[in-house]
Amino acid sequence: MVRAHLYMAVSLAVASSCAAFSSPTLAGLHVASHRGGAAHSLCMAAQKPALSRREAIQAASFLAGAAFFAPRESVAADGAFSLPKLPYAYDALEPHIDKMTMELHHDKHFNAYLTNLNKALEGKDAKSLLDIQKTAIKDGAMLRNNGGGFYNHGLFFNTLGPASESGAPSPALAKAIESSFGSMDKMKEEFNAAAAKRFGSGWAWLGVAPDGKLVITSTPNQDNPLMEGCDGAKMVPFLGLDVWEHAYYLKYQNRRPEYIAGFWNVVNWGKVSEYYETFAAKGVPVNWA
Amino acid sequence: MLRQSLRSVRSVAKAHGARAMSSYTLPPLPYELGALEPVVNTEIMTLHHGKHHATYVANLNAAMEKYAEAEAKKDVAAMIALQGAIKFNGGGHVNHSIFWTNLCAPKDVVAPAEASPELAKMIDAQWGSLDAFKTEFNTKTAAVQGSGWGWLGYDKAAKKLAIATCANQDPLSTTGLTPLLGIDVWEHAYYLQYKNVRPEYLKQVWQVVNWKNVAERFKAASA
Numbered sequence: 001m002v003r004a005h006l007y008m009a010v011s012l013a014v015a016s017s018c019a020a021f022s023s024p025t026l027a028g029l030h031v032a033s034h035r036g037g038a039a040h041s042l043c044m045a046a047q048k049p050a051l052s053r054r055e056a057i058q059a060a061s062f063l064a065g066a067a068f069f070a071p072r073e074s075v076a077a078d079g080a081f082s083l084p085k086l087p088y089a090y091d092a093l094e095p096h097i098d099k100m101t102m103e104l105h106h107d108k109h110f111n112a113y114l115t116n117l118n119k120a121l122e123g124k125d126a127k128s129l130l131d132i133q134k135t136a137i138k139d140g141a142m143l144r145n146n147g148g149g150f151y152n153h154g155l156f157f158n159t160l161g162p163a164s165e166s167g168a169p170s171p172a173l174a175k176a177i178e179s180s181f182g183s184m185d186k187m188k189e190e191f192n193a194a195a196a197k198r199f200g201s202g203w204a205w206l207g208v209a210p211d212g213k214l215v216i217t218s219t220p221n222q223d224n225p226l227m228e229g230c231d232g233a234k235m236v237p238f239l240g241l242d243v244w245e246h247a248y249y250l251k252y253q254n255r256r257p258e259y260i261a262g263f264w265n266v267v268n269w270g271k272v273s274e275y276y277e278t279f280a281a282k283g284v285p286v287n288w289a
Numbered sequence: 290m291l292r293q294s295l296r297s298v299r300s301v302a303k304a305h306g307a308r309a310m311s312s313y314t315l316p317p318l319p320y321e322l323g324a325l326e327p328v329v330n331t332e333i334m335t336l337h338h339g340k341h342h343a344t345y346v347a348n349l350n351a352a353m354e355k356y357a358e359a360e361a362k363k364d365v366a367a368m369i370a371l372q373g374a375i376k377f378n379g380g381g382h383v384n385h386s387i388f389w390t391n392l393c394a395p396k397d398v399v400a401p402a403e404a405s406p407e408l409a410k411m412i413d414a415q416w417g418s419l420d421a422f423k424t425e426f427n428t429k430t431a432a433v434q435g436s437g438w439g440w441l442g443y444d445k446a447a448k449k450l451a452i453a454t455c456a457n458q459d460p461l462s463t464t465g466l467t468p469l470l471g472i473d474v475w476e477h478a479y480y481l482q483y484k485n486v487r488p489e490y491l492k493q494v495w496q497v498v499n500w501k502n503v504a505e506r507f508k509a510a511s512a
Contacts, residue, residue, distance in 0.1 A: 108485040145434050199377045200457040200475070201435030221435040244435065245476035246485060254340040254477065 080118045081129065083111055084154060084289070092162045096262035098251045106157065109246055113149030113222070120146055129154075130285045133226035148222035152203060155288045156240055159275070161268030170273035172281070180214035187214070188264060191241070194218045195260045201244040207235035208280040218243075226285050238275040238286050239267070313353070315346045316386050324394040328497045330482050338389065341477055345381030345458070352378060380458035384438060384471060391470050393499035405504035407511075411450055426452050426472075427491040436475040439491075441503070442466030443510040467510040470503045 086092075086106050091099035120142040121127070132139075132147040139147075169177060174184075181187035187206070195204035198218040205225055209215045217225060217232035225235045241263055248259035279286040318324075318338055323331040352374040359367035401419060402409040409419070416422035429452055430439025437456045444451050444466055453464050461468040472494055479490035 104484055112485070141434065199373075200437075246480060249476060249480045253336050253481075254344070 080121075081114055081150065083114050084157075086157055088161055093160060093266045096163065096265045097160070097248075101246075101248070101250050104250075105153075105242075105247060110150070110153040110157070113146045113153060116142065116146040117150045129289060130226070130287060133224060133285065134228055136227045137223070137229040144227070145222045148224055148227065151226075151288075152222055152224055152240060152242070155237070155275075155286060156242055158288050159239055159268055159272050160266050161271065163265045165270075166265060166267055167269040169269050170277065173269075173273045173276045176208075176214050176276070176281070187216070190216050192257070192260050195241050195243050196257050198243050204241045204243060205232075205235065205237040206239040207233075207237035208276070208283065209233065209235045210283070212281070236280040236283060236285055238280040239272050313346050313349050313382055315343050316389065318389050320392075320394055325392060325497045328395065328493050329392075329479075333477075333479070333481050336481075337473075337477060338385075342381070342385040345378045345385065348374065349378035349382050377458050380460045383460045383462075384458055384473070387468055388471050388473055390502045391472075391499055392497045393502070395496050398496065398498065399500055401500045401504070404500035405507060408500075408504050408507045415450055422452075423495060427488065429454055430472055430474055431488045431491055433474050439472045439474060440466065440468055441470040443469055443507060445510060448511065467506075469506045469510065470498065 086102065090102040090106070093102060117132075129147070129151055132143060133151055136144045136147045168174070169184075177184055177187050181190065191204055191206060194216050195218065198204060198220070200220065202218055202220045203222075203224065204216065204218045206214060206216055207225060215233045215235050217235060219225065219230055219232055223230050224240070225232060225237050241260065243256060243260075248256060252259040252262075275286045275288070278284075315338075318334070322334045322338075325334060352371050356368060356371050356375065359365075359371065400409075401412060412419055412422050416425060426439055426441065433439065433454050433456070435456070437454055437459075438461075440453045440455065440461045442451050442453050442461050442464070443449075446465075450469075451466055453461060453466055455461060455463065461471070472491065474487060474491075479487065483490040483493075
């Protein structure tokens, strides 16, 4: 309840400083607070072009304050998670990731994981998405594949963006990349190798190891490093790349290395840096919702 | 004496840049690239055979060459390190080689009963009907997580048929069954045409299953 009121306060404050907000957005924010807040940050991102720089900073600081007081962990209040919208248009990642792939990937694959996750949770106690990751392997195929699939894709889509807005890592993240890999190029080389070598379906990850260093690993199918018992390096991932064939086949066919190279053009370094600094660098799993 | 001459054969072969061991080759398709239209389209067949299977063959050859070098040096650690690549690519080569023969043009398809009364009888005995068999096969195969295959196999010990699924390119031999019919459900096998709708691909693919070939394999396995 407190969380809902904070959201209302935040949204009212932002709405008053930006004419682009209309009541459907307020309603969206309000609903989001009950449904785990998944749409929240995405609504904000969608409004970005309409906010002036001053308004954007104002909004950001309000949100930061709200985040401090009300950890926005995605809890399935009525046992059901909801599908977040893409933070950009389906064709925004062209030509590196094509429109049809984004449509299918988000509306079909991501949605199917969500539907099956909700089905798997029916009749069970509400559990946060992050808690679901922890025991996913032990909990069996339904939660492992769909809980993992829902988390992985939510993180993935949030860390992508139009090439023109790709930006660069924050000073803190740039420093971590340099000290852990020697350079950005060396990090990409290692990441690309991990992504190319993952046989069959899976993901490549950049994350923070328990000792604070950045490491790279890959996992099979919809596993991720947050899952206890997972193959590969122990780490908190903050950037992942889907190497299931559905992620690239329409445009790249069998040429996975080309897809991997193209991916770097549409990484949203602002978002990735935020996930690194706010969560992973502190040893906390990224709560993208 | 024999070992010495084998060693010299190998070193001569190596000196000439040739592989002492036999190479694996991409088998030709038993039909035109467009033969399975409209069930599996030309574009998929072109990529699936000419790129995916071809790559498994190339990578298998590379892995086996490295394995031969490791073996010559008695480098067991290196041999073990190569086992993943051999399983992935060797499995891929074995599986796809079977797959191409398991399929044929829709007009060349015959019913199981015509191809082998014995096989058809066994299917009926174990599943009640051909349709019931297909339903269970499709349900299990659609449920494969990530990449893998659905198989109709023969259990030589129990003298029975069995439906099994395997992950990635693990060959059916890893389950102890003899492969009769495999359906590839890696996304590259259907995505360009069926997108995410794997169950639709599985529904349609039966129109190109070459029961004559399945029957031949069954005859050999159950002999």
